[in-house]
């Protein structure tokens with residue numbers, strides 16, 4: 001494995017960092033004023049600037065209007081975009097649209113490509129992915145899926161209850177995971193459907209209030225009441241729901257990690273600046289060994305995070321599904337970011353707790369990193385199964 005970053009990718013990452021620092025970070029001041037974290041006018045304006053700067057959709061191929069970078073090449077670019085929680089939104093590489101575009105790029109038929117993928121790429125619509133359900137439905141264990149699609153002639157009738165579908169409020173369409181064949185193991189009996197959110201039978205019940213809130217489109221509870229969709233609404237093939245979801249979630253877990261290192265790196269920079277300029281007990285804080293160790297531990301863990309992300313991205317780029325490595329990476333990076341933010345707040349004292357710095361907001365947002373797209377315990381279970389298989393006999 002070659003660890004060097006090609007010079008043109010390094011140059012692009014530097015340009016993205018400058019763009020985020022100059023054009024996006026100033027917009028963080030309004031995060032509390034809008035339920036989506038940014039006003040529609042400011043979002044449109046910053047997206048136009050990103051397009052004009054040649055930074056739009058780094059993850060997509062040029063024929064779709066992206067920059068054509070490989071999964072490995074986007075690692076430093078997504079980290080630079082992730083320096084602000086608004087950064088990926090500005091470049092149209094934020095969750096869940098980024099993962100949904102990836103899935104649609106791989107599996108959409110020509111009509112779905114035209115009607116859904118292309119407007120998503122253009123940034124004129126948004127999307128949501130509806131898999132998780134309240135108890136007793138699918139959560140950590142997606143095989144507990146309850147939402148049911150029943151064939152009726154050449155269409156399907158869907159009934160079910162979902163929640164935490166990120167971005168659903170204001171999204172133009174949903175990707176819905178539902179059981180289509182209850183007579184086979186659920187891995188083979190679930191299907192993905194594309195549905196416009198204004199289709200009769202879709203009820204967006206509420207944005208579930210969460211800590212660290214004000215995310216674009218919220219995290220929504222949704223009910224399906226006899227939602228009728230044609231056969232042509234199926235994404236991929238009937239029965240492929242789990243296989244396709246795996247294709248989406250593997251790279252999407254890594255791209256989460258890439259973006260998360262952006263705020264963690266910025267938190268380290270903020271804490272270091274504070275420690276270098278704040279005096280206590282006749283020394284700058286950065287002169288005290290316990291503060292130095294906190295800075296060092298964060299730098300070490302961030303370095304390890306980047307290497308883990310790079311290696312898993314390299315494996316996926318080379319055709320491996322990197323199931324183990326993705327689980328290791330998602331667990332380690334999510335927990336690292338939480339530790340880095342915690343240390344940064346500790347170093348900055350009361351200022352760290354205040355809203356004068358972005359650390360407290362990120363701290364709230366980062367808690368969910370250890371839960372969504374698989375809680376740490378579930379990823380550890382995946383890793384442990386292989387450890388026991390290889391070394392347990």
Ligand SMILES: Cc1cc2nc3c(=O)[nH]c(=O)nc-3n(C[C@H](O)[C@H](O)[C@H](O)COP(=O)(O)OP(=O)(O)OC[C@H]3O[C@@H](n4cnc5c(N)ncnc54)[C@H](O)[C@@H]3O)c2cc1C
Pocket residue numbers: 096128129130131132133138139140141163164165166167210219368371372373374375377378381
């Ligand atoms: C901010 C946010 C955004 C989200 N966005 C989306 C989205 O866009 N689309 C979507 O479909 N879902 C989304 N989710 C849902 C998310 O994917 C689920 O929360 C996650 O899969 C866990 O399911 P659960 O919350 O039902 O937890 P549960 O299944 O109830 O599990 C609760 C806890 O039990 C523990 N646990 C579970 N399994 C094991 C095990 N095997 N061993 C030990 N402990 C275990 C873990 O600590 C886990 O946190 C989002 C969630 C959040 C918080």
